[in-house]
Amino acid sequence: MNNNASVKESNKASGIGAAGWALVLFSLVYPVVRYNIFGKVPWENIPLYVFNKSFCIYTSFALLAFSFYRWNGETPKSRKWWNMTLWSAGAHILFSLCILSPGYYGKMFLASGKLTLFGEISILGGVIAAIVYWNNYCNSQCMKVGVLPLNLGAFFLSAHLLFIGWKGWWTPEKWHGGLPPITLLCFIPAVVAFVLLCLPAKQAGDRGKATL
DSSP states (O other): OHHHHHHHHHHHHHSOHHHHHHHHHHHHHHHIIIIIIISOOOGGGIIIIIHHHHHHHHHHHHHHHHHHHHHTTOHHHHHHHHHHHHHHHHHHHHHHHHHOSTTTOGGGBOTTSOBOHHHHHHHHHHHHHHHHHHHHHHHHTTOOOOOOOHHHHHHHHHHHHHHHHGGGGGOGGGSGGGOOOHHHHHHHHHHHHHHHHHSOOSSGGGTTOOOO
């Protein structure tokens, strides 16, 4: 009886679940409302530019969920959210590489076409965060590479978001429809995730660790 209950609980934790689907819906709708409806971004920019922001939202909140469940000692749930964090982050990276240009991200570029200082720092933060997460993924697949702490990845993800959009955080009167910028919306869960990953996990075997 207990074995059957354990299997059911494991299967439930391995699926995306109601919370996962709710996050999918929120991640898809919020950018469309903010940018296409209130921001007047052309509808033809939904497939890459707008949906790329959806992946950004999903990645940040999935990372927060992973960090919380890991800190709380709920391994099956934490692994589920970790996998979703990785897939979403990978999609965000690919989308960003496709559209990284002054036409899409004018504030990150100088008139010469080169990146601004903040633009370069932001991308550097994103690259380091991606390296940390890929490193931990390799270790979770039993590949023998040096383990980098996950809180380091959350720190540089926060820096990535901060240097992209912090100037727009202080002008709410310019927010499309009064809705906070995506960078601010994602920065908050990224910072909370960083704090949670710095805390010892509740399970005795996981205390003091910051990796999977």
